[in-house]
Amino acid sequence: MKIGVPKEIKKREFRVGMTPSSVREAVRLGHEVVVETNAGAGVDLTNDDYIEAGATIVERAEEAFEADLIVKVKEPQLPECARLTKGQTLFTYLHLAADKPQAEALMASGCTAIAYETVTGNHGGLPLLRPMSEVAGRMSVQVGAWALEASQGGRGVLLGGVPGVSAANVVILGGGVSGFNAAQMAVGAHADVELFDVNLMRLEELDALFKNQVQTVFSNPTAVYEAITRADLVIGAVLVPGGKAPKLVTRDMLKDMKKGAVLVDIAIDQGGCFETSKPTTHDEPIYEVDGVVHYCVANMPGAVPRTSTFALNNVTLPHTLSIANNGAVEAMRRDPHLLNGLNVMDGKITYEAVARDLDLEYAPAESFL
Ligand SMILES: NC(=O)C1=CN([C@@H]2O[C@H](COP(=O)(O)OP(=O)(O)OC[C@H]3O[C@@H](n4cnc5c(N)ncnc54)[C@H](O)[C@@H]3O)[C@@H](O)[C@H]2O)C=CC1
Ligand SMILES: CC(=O)C(=O)O
Ligand SMILES: [Mg+2]
Numbered sequence: 556m557k558i559g560v561p562k563e564i565k566k567r568e569f570r571v572g573m574t575p576s577s578v579r580e581a582v583r584l585g586h587e588v589v590v591e592t593n594a595g596a597g598v599d600l601t602n603d604d605y606i607e608a609g610a611t612i613v614e615r616a617e618e619a620f621e622a623d624l625i626v627k628v629k630e631p632q633l634p635e636c637a638r639l640t641k642g643q644t645l646f647t648y649l650h651l652a653a654d655k656p657q658a659e660a661l662m663a664s665g666c667t668a669i670a671y672e673t674v675t676g677n678h679g680g681l682p683l684l685r686p687m688s689e690v691a692g693r694m695s696v697q698v699g700a701w702a703l704e705a706s707q708g709g710r711g712v713l714l715g716g717v718p719g720v721s722a723a724n725v726v727i728l729g730g731g732v733s734g735f736n737a738a739q740m741a742v743g744a745h746a747d748v749e750l751f752d753v754n755l756m757r758l759e760e761l762d763a764l765f766k767n768q769v770q771t772v773f774s775n776p777t778a779v780y781e782a783i784t785r786a787d788l789v790i791g792a793v794l795v796p797g798g799k800a801p802k803l804v805t806r807d808m809l810k811d812m813k814k815g816a817v818l819v820d821i822a823i824d825q826g827g828c829f830e831t832s833k834p835t836t837h838d839e840p841i842y843e844v845d846g847v848v849h850y851c852v853a854n855m856p857g858a859v860p861r862t863s864t865f866a867l868n869n870v871t872l873p874h875t876l877s878i879a880n881n882g883a884v885e886a887m888r889r890d891p892h893l894l895n896g897l898n899v900m901d902g903k904i905t906y907e908a909v910a911r912d913l914d915l916e917y918a919p920a921e922s923f924l
């Protein structure tokens with residue numbers, strides 16, 4: 556099969572869909588890989604590295620998009636969607652529930668689109684989302700600390716305080732992968748940390764892991780309201796797989812928060828869990844509403860692209876190879892976890908939560924096998 560690896564075009568996105576070692580594996584199995592020139596330049600992977608691994612370098616994105624299987628990182632931007640056609644498979648993050656224009660463009664293309672973020676795993680969870688949630692969770696505390704600086708419009712508090720002055724209060728909404736990683740970093744910074752979830756079993760695990768370093772709290776609207784009014788930094792890390800994020804903090808609540816408090820909305824790629832969130836970029840990551848600083852970058856791991864590219868390839872490569880070896884339909888027939896990644900096929904939305912949240916017709920993924 557011919558595999559195409561375009562250069563990412565989203566603002567300040569330096570990750571690349573396949574590393575040279577991933578390319579080498581695909582070539583060893585008899586596949587042809589075309590890589591757009593300088594696709595890996597942002598992570599110091601040169602054209603020569605790819606050529607040495609067996610890839611062909613192409614000058615234009617269109618040529619990488621002519622392949623049978625396109626392997627990317629970020630959701631396709633509209634000009635990229637326009638390049639896709641029936642018979643092609645796209646394997647990347649999609650986050651469709653928050654992006655109707657993209658969903659409609661992928662439907663119109665006729666392509667088969669498999670979303671990293673809904674592929675499941677033998678041990679539960681979302682293994683192709685996991686490494687990027689680890690990165691974003693860890694980053695959320697460092698960007699939150701930066702946004703709390705007075706020069707960014709923040710409250711001017713240091714996460715850990717100093718002897719004689721209290722630490723900052725950090726509230727983390729969602730105790731899954733990103734929330735857990737955020738809590739690890741916040742505890743490491745000596746902040747005062749509260750971690751919310753609606754899954755009691757998960758709260759029990761977190762309580763056992765963190766012991767008295769973190770307060771675990773069952774998430775309900777009253778508890779969340781009370782917590783955010785005390786908080787210096789609130790990190791939104793909730794997820795309903797495939798679906799739109801629930802809005803846990805309304806605009807009305809902001810007036811009761813501390814002036815200069817910071818909201819970091821990791822869940823922005825699924826629409827965000829704060830009513831006042833809107834996607835931002837690494838160029839202009841923050842804005843203020845009612846005295847509260849918002850950080851809503853939808854591709855946080857793009858800021859640490861080397862860590863992120865390698866972490867992502869570790870988990871995507873087995874599926875990339877299975878699709879290349881078997882064709883997308885047979886690969887999904889063999890692996891129900893990969894089938895769970897199918898979001899669009901033959902012009903239909905095949906993931907129920909996406910169809911529901913975008914009010915589009917739903918056709919079960921199984922019906923395409
Ligand atoms: N902005 C960015 O660059 C990135 C964003 N993400 C996004 O971060 C979000 C979280 O991802 P993960 O941590 O991997 O998800 P996860 O599934 O591991 O954890 C989500 C947690 O939220 C909890 N939850 C659901 N509803 C809740 C509610 N109402 N109150 C409190 N907790 C609730 C769930 O029980 C679960 O424990 C996703 O939207 C993901 O796409 C991930 C990586 C990068
Ligand atoms: C998960 C995601 O959206 C990202 O890594 O950019
Ligand atoms: Mg406390």
